[in-house]
Amino acid sequence: MTAHRIPEISRPEKVLFPDDGITKADLAGYYRRVARRMLPHLRDRPLMLERFPDGIGGHGFMQKDVPASFPDWIHRAELPKEDGTVTYPIADDTATLVHLAGQASITPHRFLSRADRPHHPDRMVFDLDPPGDDFAPVREAALGLHGLLDELELPSLVMTTGSRGLHVVVALDRRDGFDAVRTFARAVADALVARRPDRFTTEARKKARGGRLYLDVQRNAYAQTAVAPYAVRTRQGAPVAAPLAWADIDDPALDARRWTLRDADALVDREDPWHRPPRPRSLARARTLLDALTA
Secondary structure, three states: OOHHHOOOOOOOOOEEEOOOOEEHHHHHHHHHHHHHHHHHHOOOOOEEEEEOOOOOOOOOEEEOOOOOOOOOOOEEEEEEEOOEEEEEEEOOOHHHHHHHHHOOEEEEEEEOOOOOOOOOOOEEEEEEEOOOOOOHHHHHHHHHHHHHHHHOOOOOEEEEOOOOOEEEEEEEOOOOOHHHHHHHHHHHHHHHHHHOOOOEEOOOOHHHOOOOEEEEOOOOOOOOEEEOOOOEOOOOOOEEOOEEOHHHHHOOOOOOOOOEHHHHHHHHHOOOOOOOOOOOEOOHHHHHHHHHHHO
């Protein structure tokens, strides 16, 4: 951060995680520490902010529009909505991350598209939502999805959500709009369900899932968001959404909250499991391959 961009944290001693004694200063320190790893996943992406001014035991809310109090050096993107526009914040530098923490914005959620072409995603996300606390079905679904995407020649990345499950992420070349990407993602999820209908489902209604893991593709839509890599979640222990290597999924001890705010040094010091991101792909060939698989 340059000298003129050292945000002042008001009430740094304010406790945001009462059971853990984690303060606003601790949150800002975490985001400062992981910024080098986190910012490449945020640059040029509109954000929705999950804020808890009175800590996670108090009232929280999701904020889209940049408030008037935000400094003018924070980047913004004004994007259309049904009845007007929304001006979203964009975190392009460490100072912005620290400022957001100072506003008790605990969790940034990112668009799956960039601000210059907001209707054309460069990320496709599968959210693996388990029916209970057992993480084994999540690991099983992730490995099954990884294999299926490989068959479709779509390299994928995986991360913990810091909440309950995993996200599997595919980099796209932005040729398709959100509707086409979501339709394709649903077809992939349906193909995986067809292989293990006793274990997985695409049924959105909880009552209809019958204890099966839900393959959720609904985030693949304009103005929908997914938790950002390295974001802190609003849960006891301050777990974080952490990028993984596919080999990590083989570990039976893995769960969605494996990494926490207290692990900032370990997260930054370990080799970045996403240090060689796959080349963005078109879905054209993948559609042909999927049609052949499901014919």
